[in-house]
Amino acid sequence: MDTREFDVVVIGGGSTGENLADVVVRGGLTAALVEAELVGGECSYWACMPSKALLRGTEALAAARAVDGARQAVTGEQDVAATLARRDTFTHGWDDASQAGWVAGAGIELLRGTGRLDGERTVVVTDTDGQGTRLTARHAVAVCTGSEAAVPPADGLREVGPWTPREATSAKEAPGRLLVVGGGYVGCEMATAWAALGSQVTLLQRGPRLLPDLEPEAGEAVAEALRAAGVDVRPGTEVTAARREGTEVVLTTAGGELRGDEVLVAVGRRPRTGDLGLDTVGLPPGEYLDVDDSLQVRGLPWAYGVGDVNNRRQLTHMGKYQARQAGAAIVARARGEQVSLADWSPFVATADRLATPSVVFTAPQVASVGLTRAAAERAGVAHRVVQYDMGGVAGASLHADGYTGTAIALVDTDREVLLGVTFVGPAVAELVHAATVAVAGEVPIARLWHAVPAYPTMSEIWLRLLEGYRDAADRSSSSSA
Amino acid sequence: MDTREFDVVVIGGGSTGENLADVVVRGGLTAALVEAELVGGECSYWACMPSKALLRGTEALAAARAVDGARQAVTGEQDVAATLARRDTFTHGWDDASQAGWVAGAGIELLRGTGRLDGERTVVVTDTDGQGTRLTARHAVAVCTGSEAAVPPADGLREVGPWTPREATSAKEAPGRLLVVGGGYVGCEMATAWAALGSQVTLLQRGPRLLPDLEPEAGEAVAEALRAAGVDVRPGTEVTAARREGTEVVLTTAGGELRGDEVLVAVGRRPRTGDLGLDTVGLPPGEYLDVDDSLQVRGLPWAYGVGDVNNRRQLTHMGKYQARQAGAAIVARARGEQVSLADWSPFVATADRLATPSVVFTAPQVASVGLTRAAAERAGVAHRVVQYDMGGVAGASLHADGYTGTAIALVDTDREVLLGVTFVGPAVAELVHAATVAVAGEVPIARLWHAVPAYPTMSEIWLRLLEGYRDAADRSSSSSA
Numbered sequence: 001m002d003t004r005e006f007d008v009v010v011i012g013g014g015s016t017g018e019n020l021a022d023v024v025v026r027g028g029l030t031a032a033l034v035e036a037e038l039v040g041g042e043c044s045y046w047a048c049m050p051s052k053a054l055l056r057g058t059e060a061l062a063a064a065r066a067v068d069g070a071r072q073a074v075t076g077e078q079d080v081a082a083t084l085a086r087r088d089t090f091t092h093g094w095d096d097a098s099q100a101g102w103v104a105g106a107g108i109e110l111l112r113g114t115g116r117l118d119g120e121r122t123v124v125v126t127d128t129d130g131q132g133t134r135l136t137a138r139h140a141v142a143v144c145t146g147s148e149a150a151v152p153p154a155d156g157l158r159e160v161g162p163w164t165p166r167e168a169t170s171a172k173e174a175p176g177r178l179l180v181v182g183g184g185y186v187g188c189e190m191a192t193a194w195a196a197l198g199s200q201v202t203l204l205q206r207g208p209r210l211l212p213d214l215e216p217e218a219g220e221a222v223a224e225a226l227r228a229a230g231v232d233v234r235p236g237t238e239v240t241a242a243r244r245e246g247t248e249v250v251l252t253t254a255g256g257e258l259r260g261d262e263v264l265v266a267v268g269r270r271p272r273t274g275d276l277g278l279d280t281v282g283l284p285p286g287e288y289l290d291v292d293d294s295l296q297v298r299g300l301p302w303a304y305g306v307g308d309v310n311n312r313r314q315l316t317h318m319g320k321y322q323a324r325q326a327g328a329a330i331v332a333r334a335r336g337e338q339v340s341l342a343d344w345s346p347f348v349a350t351a352d353r354l355a356t357p358s359v360v361f362t363a364p365q366v367a368s369v370g371l372t373r374a375a376a377e378r379a380g381v382a383h384r385v386v387q388y389d390m391g392g393v394a395g396a397s398l399h400a401d402g403y404t405g406t407a408i409a410l411v412d413t414d415r416e417v418l419l420g421v422t423f424v425g426p427a428v429a430e431l432v433h434a435a436t437v438a439v440a441g442e443v444p445i446a447r448l449w450h451a452v453p454a455y456p457t458m459s460e461i462w463l464r465l466l467e468g469y470r471d472a473a474d475r476s477s478s479s480s481a
Numbered sequence: 482m483d484t485r486e487f488d489v490v491v492i493g494g495g496s497t498g499e500n501l502a503d504v505v506v507r508g509g510l511t512a513a514l515v516e517a518e519l520v521g522g523e524c525s526y527w528a529c530m531p532s533k534a535l536l537r538g539t540e541a542l543a544a545a546r547a548v549d550g551a552r553q554a555v556t557g558e559q560d561v562a563a564t565l566a567r568r569d570t571f572t573h574g575w576d577d578a579s580q581a582g583w584v585a586g587a588g589i590e591l592l593r594g595t596g597r598l599d600g601e602r603t604v605v606v607t608d609t610d611g612q613g614t615r616l617t618a619r620h621a622v623a624v625c626t627g628s629e630a631a632v633p634p635a636d637g638l639r640e641v642g643p644w645t646p647r648e649a650t651s652a653k654e655a656p657g658r659l660l661v662v663g664g665g666y667v668g669c670e671m672a673t674a675w676a677a678l679g680s681q682v683t684l685l686q687r688g689p690r691l692l693p694d695l696e697p698e699a700g701e702a703v704a705e706a707l708r709a710a711g712v713d714v715r716p717g718t719e720v721t722a723a724r725r726e727g728t729e730v731v732l733t734t735a736g737g738e739l740r741g742d743e744v745l746v747a748v749g750r751r752p753r754t755g756d757l758g759l760d761t762v763g764l765p766p767g768e769y770l771d772v773d774d775s776l777q778v779r780g781l782p783w784a785y786g787v788g789d790v791n792n793r794r795q796l797t798h799m800g801k802y803q804a805r806q807a808g809a810a811i812v813a814r815a816r817g818e819q820v821s822l823a824d825w826s827p828f829v830a831t832a833d834r835l836a837t838p839s840v841v842f843t844a845p846q847v848a849s850v851g852l853t854r855a856a857a858e859r860a861g862v863a864h865r866v867v868q869y870d871m872g873g874v875a876g877a878s879l880h881a882d883g884y885t886g887t888a889i890a891l892v893d894t895d896r897e898v899l900l901g902v903t904f905v906g907p908a909v910a911e912l913v914h915a916a917t918v919a920v921a922g923e924v925p926i927a928r929l930w931h932a933v934p935a936y937p938t939m940s941e942i943w944l945r946l947l948e949g950y951r952d953a954a955d956r957s958s959s960s961s962a
Binding site: 043053060063071431454 | 507524529530533534537538539541542544545547548549550551552553554555556557558559560561563564565566567571796797798799801802805825827831832836837838839840848875876878879880882908910911912913914915917918919920921922924927928929930931932933934935936937938939940941943955
């Protein structure tokens with residue numbers, strides 16, 4: 001078996017692994033990037049990009065229809081074939097040549113094959129011909145293998161060949177009847193997308209509400225909008241069994257049987273660590289990696305777990321963020337430099353805990369960052385909640401007739417900084433970054449009054465939230481006086 | 482003549498005056514608000530709101546047409562009558578009953594009539610019947626009379642009855658041929674609006690480029706887009722004379738005569754201080770008021786000049802910001818409290834100088850905050866410029882096929898904070914508030930790396946700008962090493 005040595009070996013060439021390799025090479029180290037499928041990973045080919053491409057046309061048409069005067073020009077229907085073809089341009093026909101070219105240009109050595117740990121600082125790469133190469137890492141092995149769709153243990157569900165998010169984002173046509181199991185962001189986005197592209201969609205959620213990790217107003221607004229779009233939304237519904245009858249899929253629930261042409265299972269993720277050789281370094285296969293804030297695996301100073309595989313925040317942008325922070329830590333440690341694990345140092349992923357943004361590209365969109373009310377309660381942080389109807393903002397009423405939406409902000413009442421903000425409404429995706437800067441920057445409320453929103457943009461919601469906080473504080477001080 | 486006494490007398494009931502009165506009443510003072518025209522002022526009736534309402538339908542249709550798949554549904558034309566009717570809903574048919582109701586509900590006394598100073602802390606209000614009321618202000622008189630359109634001294638121009646921005650935003654139909662004099666934001670927005678609503682538009686700009694106060698990329702992109710929309714854009718063109726021939730307007734320029742059905746003059750503003758009794762308090766009539774950072778008139782401790790009338794920043798949102806700061810200063814001084822004039826204190830309008838956002842709602846939009854390159858050069862601040870093609874951001878390419886745009890950031894290289902950011906491109910209006918928070922919050926670049934943009938939004942431009950700054954810094958340190 002060939003043997004080669006690098007400073008850093010990265011297993012997994014998704015967006016996280018690519019970024020980590022790039023950072024360490026920029027830091028003067030050598031890096032091997034091991035990828036068994038497509039360089040670029042889930043995000044580029046089977047998640048963020050194709051799902052948003054499927055949704056964008058629907059969003060743009062809804063926005064035009066919501067403005068009297070423009071509405072009259074939208075007399076036709078969305079061209080579904082063109083939308084699917086546009087989606088394919090973003091996935092480059094599921095060909096990773098351009099990404100592989102970027103990797104080479106960045107000075108990273110790409111090794112195609114399956115990477116498995118084989119003891120300390122050692123990775124064996126097996127290519128499709130079964131040829132193996134043994135890689136030794138002078139400084140670090142970064143595991144960036146990500147996650148894959150979990151399939152719940154309902155009787156027969158795996159056997160009916162359900163769609164995972166991969167098939168849901170890459171399908172070549174809209175199924176006639178689509179059953180969606182799971183009301184998280186994938187289920188909600190795909191229900192929104194395929195209902196608009198012609199499918200009759202039924203959305204099953206085990207719990208009482210959609211988007212359970214977000215503020216309750218989010219799931220309520222999305223459920224209402226999905227129903228208005230003709231989706232049969234069924235909260236509190238668990239699938240107990242599944243079978244095929246000819247081309248039909250039949251799901252059994254406590255409320256009866258449901259029939260469809262395809263079923264998408266989007267009930268969560270599980271780590272891609274089952275076939276990774278974790279046992280050769282004393283870790284349990286099939287589990288998430290337990291890491292510290294520099295993404296270093298606890299107990300294995302040469303190993304890092306970065307991205308979905310550590311289950312801190314399973315979002316593309318947070319995987320890339322972790323890659324930057326872990327990469328900086330690897331470079332500094334390779335140089336023998338001190339690596340601060342203090343919050344917000346250049347070597348730690350503090351935002352995972354305190355300032356993670358996410359956008360759900362449903363209609364309405366849900367864009368949030370930092371803590372929800374429930375998370376703040378759990379954390380026991382003294383805070384005040386301010387909420388405002390976004391339809392009352394001039395910029396929102398200009399954007400769409402009858403605009404409805406909600407903004408929710410949590411203020412830390414001891415430190416007078418924002419803990420979290422959630423926006424629910426059309427076209428709020430770009431509003432959240434201002435909140436992310438405020439939360440991650442720990443900008444004091446007193447200073448935020450000097451951050452004036454331009455009139456008449458939707459960002460004027462900021463002024464309403466600040467006023468709401470001021471008024472609540474005034475009431476509180478006068479009632480205690 | 483009736484005589485009445487208030488803690489604060491506010492002359493001018495536009496958005497600035499309304500807000501200032503509200504702040505002082507919340508602070509426990511009494512306030513009179515004097516308004517001769519419509520409560521709410523220019524912004525509500527003849528500027529921000531109607532102009533954006535005229536532009537929004539065009540923007541929404543362009544956005545839908547830019548997405549293959551959605552484009553095919555836009556088979557009709559914008560309904561111009563419906564767009565104009567929608568505009569009228571935002572101006573409430575130019576009736577201020579709802580705003581007057583808000584004033585009353587806020588505990589502010591509205592006095593309809595023309596307010597004129599009559600010596601120290603005294604204002605005489607003359608109503609339309611010629612009845613006068615003498616108001617005495619215990620603590621402060623706030624002059625919030627704003628500005629009005631300036632008409633350049635070209636021979637005959639005033640006599641042809643040109644449109645000011647008021648007529649351009651309130652017109653009941655699209656003129657056949659519209660001549661626009663002035664390539665600032667009003668001229669560019671109105672050229673964009675009326676060209677899309679059916680007018681044949683010619684835009685004349687005296688200087689070499691449009692939007693001269695913004696980064697040059699802005700005016701260049703807007704000029705190119707206006708030309709593509711059929712507008713005859715003529716930089717370097719000065720109007721020397723004007724006349725009417727029947728219903729036609731004829732403008733004389735060095736390059737020949739231009740004919741149109743209407744001419745909009747949008748070449749700047751002048752203060753509404755000519756008939757304000759400034760001479761009774763020793764100030765020159767017709768001039769802008771000279772104020773300090775708490776908006777107090779220099780030399781007259783009882784007088785404040787707030788909003789357009791002080792010529793610090795002639796923007797609705799900055800007038801309202803100044804109103805909040807000046808109102809807080811008036812309340813504090815009335816209580817005998819100390820008023821800090823330090824930057825970013827609750828009593829000063831520091832953002833006027835360092836963090837003023839503006840959005841030009843042209844196609845493409847221009848959204849900016851803080852210093853431009855030219856302003857940073859003038860100020861002599863050590864800085865580095867980072868620029869990025871926004872079409873390279875995944876969120877932008879999802880938003881529109883062939884998205885083109887530019888982002889420009891200026892970093893203070895001594896303090897490592899942002900000095901200013903400009904975005905040029907479709908749908909950038911909501912991107913700027915994140916920059917405003919970063920600039921006003923003086924968030925260090927090192928911390929901005931923890932403010933992760935959600936993928937795939939257009940806000941990912943932030944990552945590209947940070948990378949650009951890092952790479953430039955790396956090159957700079959390696960070249961000096």
